[in-house]
Amino acid sequence: MDYLPWNQNIWEVITKQFSSGRNPHALLLYGSSGLGKRAFAENLSSLLLCKAPTKNKYCGRCKSCALKKSGTHPDFRMVSPEDSLQIKIDQIRELNRWSVQTAQQGGYKIAIIFPSEQMSSQSANALLKSLEEPAPKTLFILISDKVSSILPTVRSRCQSFLFNNPKHT
Numbered sequence: 001m002d003y004l005p006w007n008q009n010i011w012e013v014i015t016k017q018f019s020s021g022r023n024p025h026a027l028l029l030y031g032s033s034g035l036g037k038r039a040f041a042e043n044l045s046s047l048l049l050c051k052a053p054t055k056n057k058y059c060g061r062c063k064s065c066a067l068k069k070s071g072t073h074p075d076f077r078m079v080s081p082e083d084s085l086q087i088k089i090d091q092i093r094e095l096n097r098w099s100v101q102t103a104q105q106g107g108y109k110i111a112i113i114f115p116s117e118q119m120s121s122q123s124a125n126a127l128l129k130s131l132e133e134p135a136p137k138t139l140f141i142l143i144s145d146k147v148s149s150i151l152p153t154v155r156s157r158c159q160s161f162l163f164n165n166p167k168h169t
Contacts, residue, residue: 004036006166014044014161015056024159025134028116030147031163038114040163041141045076045110048139064105074104077111080118087119092126100135109138116142117149124151131157 004011010029017024029037043058046068050058058065067073077098079091095111103109113119119127131140131154142158144150 004039007036007040007163010161010163011040011044011056015047018048019056023137023139025138026131026140026142026158028142028144028147028150028155028158028160029163030144030160032165033145035163035165037143037163038112041112041114041143044141045112045139048108048110049073049076049105051105051107064107067105075107075109079111079113080115085118087113087116087123089120089122089126092119092123096126096130099130099138099140103137107137109135110141111139112141112143114143115146116144116154117146119150119154121151124154128153128157 014024014027029041031037046058046065047053047056049064049068051062051064052059060069064073068076077095079087079095081087082091095113099109099111101109113127127140130138134140140158142150142154147155147160
């Protein structure tokens with residue numbers, strides 16, 4: 001994460017949790033637009049899916065990294081609005097079905113929901129069951145520019161990290 005130094009503290013907290021076995025099942029990354037939340041989530045998912053990480057960085061060369069880079073990793077999902085401005089309930093239902101299946105690569109299963117404030121209330125409620133009873137080694141990463149628009153019941157089931165504007169020196 002050297003190219004997003006203003007997010008380094010959050011990176012260290014989260015990667016330390018995973019390396020010590022205290023794995024959260026859902027993260028909520030929130031803050032103003034343009035602070036690198038999505039890049040952070042992509043890097044974290046690449047690290048957790050990597051078969052040969054070193055020093056909290058993914059290798060970029062293993063089979064898992066190649067699958068992730070090509071957009072075909074079976075244990076990774078990105079959920080965003082499709083043809084409307086909302087993330088629809090059918091998208092979340094499909095994500096829920098996927099999340100309870102066994103990981104095909106034998107490691108983590110990771111889903112990024114972006115922008116999570118665009119889930120309809122029905123979608124958010126459908127996601128609750130997976131957040132309340134997560135499958136082992138499954139991580140949901142919700143990304144939001146407007147955290148107040150996310151249902152409180154969803155927010156309460158996530159470990160939240162506020163991304164602040166970088167300090168100028």
